[in-house]
Amino acid sequence: MAYSLNQKIKDLEPYEPISGTYKIRLDANESPFSYTDEIKEKIAEAVKTIDYNRYPDPMAGELCGAFAEFYEIDKNLVTAANGSDELISIIETAFLMKGEKLLFIAPDFSMYKFYSSICEAECVQVNKNAELEITADEIIKAIKDSGAKCVIFSNPCNPTGQGLGREDVRKILSSVDALVVDDEAYMDFWNQSMIGETEKYDNLIVLRTASKAFGSAALRLGFAVANEKITKALKAVKSPYNVNSVSQKIGAIVYSEKDYFRKSLESIVYNRDLLYNGLRNCGCMCDDFKVYATVTNFVFIKTSMAFDIWKYLLSKSVAVRYMGEYLRISAGTDRETSVVVAEIESYLKKRE
Ligand code: PMP
Helix, strand or coil, X not given: CCCCCCCCCCCCCCCCXXXXXXXXXXXXXXXXXXXXXXXXXXXXXXXXXXXXXXXXXXXXXXXXXXXXXXXXXXXXXXXXXXXXXXXXXXXXXXXXXXXXXXXXXXXXXCHHXXXXXXXXXXXXXXXXXXXXXXXXXXXXXXXXXXXXXXXXXXXXCCCCCCCCCHHHHHHHHHHCCCEXXXXXXXXXXXXXXXXXXXXXXXXXXXXXXXXXXXXXXXXXXXXXXXXXXXXXXXXHHCCCCCCCHHHHHHHHHHHHCHHHHHHHHHHHHHHHHHHHHXXXXXXXXXXXXXXXXXXXXXXXXXXXXXXXXXXXXXXXXXXXXXXXXXEEEECCCHHHHHHHHHHHHHHHHHCC
């Protein structure tokens, strides 16, 4: 007798972020800012009230209420999850039947493709152009030509840093029957959200996360916003107690600290601009170093030296994300930004 793993999982490797410890971590698009002492104290008080012997609220009512109030939307249209990663997995598994097509617009967040293989959907890929852009019309055509039942894209996009404007997303939504999953993990850094328009469409799910602008990656909190019918289906298919009581409690505090998180967001955007401008100056030193425009909290760069620069930065205890002929660098603190820019400059100067 011998049990063997099935075809779709037998060669999978567990997800491993970069190993080792580095003084500066700019590889995961996290916020460089943790909570203030005042917020930490509020949290310490609040978690004292948790009944640890009881299961969490399955619908995370208080948390969804605080989230909805922050974005000024109807709390009944919000589904909370254990990170937006969980929602991507739930959506692809439940809203696609085996063999149905999912449209993936490359390059984009790799987990979309990964989960489609687990749920045995067929992933159809369409590529962005050399500038890493794609139009709404091209997306609509790709959905129609492929017969995709679902399209999922990050907007603005991880890793390119660029986004589709609201008008483009509206055009896609009203031109296709497919489910459109608009993953707005980085939309707090831009102003083209569809979060307030989910009731107008029967094929829209907007995803959000607390992991980026809200500096709460440790909590694992993600949210889906959709019309009533889709929300009911999402709540029915998620596992009942998917968000633990500690994250629910802390998340509710985080989303009610409006002033702090708005200020923190401004600082991240300010530092992102410092990073972008610093990297653009590096680009002036060398033709082989293209810096893409960004509306996110990171900057994407194309260079044939990507691997060597990545290794060099690691040797200086600075971690950024290496992706083939690209590097993706998250906005850090002022100091982290000046260190990473100075190290890249010094690398480029050394090779002159
Ligand atoms: N969507 C995008 C586009 C992301 O970049 C990420 C995280 N890197 C996620 C979703 C997952 O975020 P979470 O921490 O909420 O699972």
